[in-house]
Amino acid sequence: MSLTFDVVVIGGGPGGYIAAIRAAQLGFATACIDEWKNAAGGPAPGGTCTNVGCIPSKALLQSSEYYEHAARHFTDHGIALKDLSIDVRKMLARKDQVVKQNNDGILYLFKKNKVSFFHGRGSFVKKAEGGWELAVGGESLVAKHVIVATGSNARALPGVPFDEERILSNDGALRIGAVPKRLGLIGSGVIGLEMGSVWRRLGAQVTVLEALPTFLGAVDEQIAKEAMKAFTKQGLKIELGVKVGEVKSAKSGVSVAYVDAKGGAQTLEVDKLIVSIGRMPNTTGLNAEAVGLVLDERGAIVVDDHCRTNLPGVWAVGDVVRGPMLAHKAEEEGVAVAERIAGQHGHVDFNTVPWVIYTSPEIAFVGQTEQQLKSAGRGYKAGTFPFSANGRARALGDTTGMVKILADAATDEILGVHIIGPMASELIAEAVVAMAFRASSEDIARICHAHPSLGESTKEAALAVDKRTLNF
Numbered sequence: 001m002s003l004t005f006d007v008v009v010i011g012g013g014p015g016g017y018i019a020a021i022r023a024a025q026l027g028f029a030t031a032c033i034d035e036w037k038n039a040a041g042g043p044a045p046g047g048t049c050t051n052v053g054c055i056p057s058k059a060l061l062q063s064s065e066y067y068e069h070a071a072r073h074f075t076d077h078g079i080a081l082k083d084l085s086i087d088v089r090k091m092l093a094r095k096d097q098v099v100k101q102n103n104d105g106i107l108y109l110f111k112k113n114k115v116s117f118f119h120g121r122g123s124f125v126k127k128a129e130g131g132w133e134l135a136v137g138g139e140s141l142v143a144k145h146v147i148v149a150t151g152s153n154a155r156a157l158p159g160v161p162f163d164e165e166r167i168l169s170n171d172g173a174l175r176i177g178a179v180p181k182r183l184g185l186i187g188s189g190v191i192g193l194e195m196g197s198v199w200r201r202l203g204a205q206v207t208v209l210e211a212l213p214t215f216l217g218a219v220d221e222q223i224a225k226e227a228m229k230a231f232t233k234q235g236l237k238i239e240l241g242v243k244v245g246e247v248k249s250a251k252s253g254v255s256v257a258y259v260d261a262k263g264g265a266q267t268l269e270v271d272k273l274i275v276s277i278g279r280m281p282n283t284t285g286l287n288a289e290a291v292g293l294v295l296d297e298r299g300a301i302v303v304d305d306h307c308r309t310n311l312p313g314v315w316a317v318g319d320v321v322r323g324p325m326l327a328h329k330a331e332e333e334g335v336a337v338a339e340r341i342a343g344q345h346g347h348v349d350f351n352t353v354p355w356v357i358y359t360s361p362e363i364a365f366v367g368q369t370e371q372q373l374k375s376a377g378r379g380y381k382a383g384t385f386p387f388s389a390n391g392r393a394r395a396l397g398d399t400t401g402m403v404k405i406l407a408d409a410a411t412d413e414i415l416g417v418h419i420i421g422p423m424a425s426e427l428i429a430e431a432v433v434a435m436a437f438r439a440s441s442e443d444i445a446r447i448c449h450a451h452p453s454l455g456e457s458t459k460e461a462a463l464a465v466d467k468r469t470l471n472f
């Protein structure tokens with residue numbers, strides 16, 4: 001006997017668990033299947049984001065930032081500390097506790113919203129009367145609608161599998177038991193910079209090898225330049241334009257042969273190596289081929305603008321489909337699909353999906369970069385305001401960076417906002433709201449911002465678009 005549901009979601013990451021909750025809120029009999037196991041073998045819903053991504057990385061970023069403040073910046077405030085030390089095991093245990101709180105929170109939300117939860121691997125069996133037959137453990141489920149939200153996995157260097165001891169993916173990178181003396185990272189993307197920052201702050205000598213000749217190519221060039229300056233000053237060694245060759249792992253550490261940007265043969269010797277060269281969509285065990293679910297050449301499930309796959313009643317969201325691999329993008333798609341199933345008009349605006357890199361200084365942006373506007377031939381005006389001229393930033397002792405606003409030359413509509421500096425992750429929300437409402441830079445310039453606040457820099461950057469800053 002099969003259990004029948006209106007909606008079954010496969011995958012309990014931010015795309016899947018949010019889709020399930022929204023579907024249940026809309027009155028559908030809903031189930032969510034997730035296979036992630038905690039250390040005791042029990043359920044740990046929340047996916048990559050909760051278990052080995054957003055949440056644990058931010059916990060370690062916070063701990064290591066406190067440590068760096070105590071080690072380097074407290075003296076500026078007249079605070080003296082003796083015998084400062086870091087207990088890495090305790091830091092990791094705290095991180096695990098934060099993860100558990102989130103896992104438990106999701107199980108609670110499933111109960112609260114009457115979502116049936118199945119712990120195990122879900123796979124397609126066949127097209128069935130009234131929908132799709134799925135298997136999980138010994139159970140058979142039939143669903144009118146299936147939402148696939150199976151996420152992504154770390155990409156390994158060809159021929160260099162992760163052992164999570166010395167050659168680490170994001171998973172092992174979050175479990176290093178003691179501060180390594182020498183840490184190598186392949187890829188200066190988001191994970192490379194965030195994880196590199198954590199271990200650098202705690203005392204590791206960090207070298208990042210990046211294949212591309214430009215740093216943070218997707219980021220506004222002016223902001224990327226400022227970031228490179230700040231990270232280099234902190235002691236992150238970032239080598240651009242390299243070609244990574246043979247990687248050898250031994251008890252004593254890892255050696256990476258590479259050719260540098262000038263064509264010279266080099267070797268990097270490190271104790272641990274984190275490989276953070278992007279992620280691949282994950283459909284392992286889904287049995288997609290049995291039902292003819294179409295994947296693209298990268299292994300992503302092919303969907304249209306509404307997250308519909310080639311199969312009727314089968315939808316897919318999050319990292320397993322096209323688009324940025326971000327938790328909030330996955331969540332938005334999950335909500336939109338549940339609402340579309342209910343006959344509503346779920347909508348995701350890719351132009352207003354913000355990006356945040358949680359380094360120090362933080363980097364956050366939304367909309368288009370200056371280089372994108374230039375290459376599209378779009379007329380624009382730019383306004384920038386440095387945090388060094390903001391009273392709150394001075395009081396915080398954190399004045400690196402700026403807010404930059406790009407607005408249409410003719411209509412003044414905001415086309416992009418780029419922030420590097422303190423609390424950029426929080427400041428970007430105002431920009432996203434403004435862009436969602438298609439505000440002009442003048443709209444932000446006319447809005448009263450609390451004083452003293454970092455947000456005043458956003459107002460001043462908007463004033464700068466019209467060349468009339470008040471405090472700079």
Ligand code: FAD
Pocket residue numbers: 010011012013014015016033034035036045046047048049050052053054055057120121122123149150151152170191282283284285286317318319320324325326327328329330358
């Ligand atoms: P996932 O979170 O990957 O969840 C998929 C779930 O499906 C998993 O639990 C998996 O076990 C389960 N599953 C897969 N196949 C099956 C199956 N057949 N049956 C049952 N279950 C299955 N994004 C941000 O927006 N902000 C950040 O700060 C951020 N930090 C990150 C830091 C790191 C180190 C990493 C690696 C990623 C980070 N991300 C961040 C990206 C973010 O984690 C992903 O974009 C997000 O998790 C994608 O959500 P998802 O629901 O599509 O997939």
Ligand code: NAI
Pocket residue numbers: 157186187188189190191192194209210211212244275276277278279324325326355356357358
């Ligand atoms: P990434 O795509 O951000 O960066 C990968 C980097 O590796 C790129 O700069 C690329 O040029 C480089 N690279 C690729 N192959 C290489 C090679 N052979 N040698 C040297 N360099 C190479 O991927 P990353 O850092 O692995 O993160 C994966 C994804 O996870 C991100 O794109 C993002 O979507 C998500 N994420 C989001 C975070 C956030 O929102 N704060 C934090 C961490 C991850």
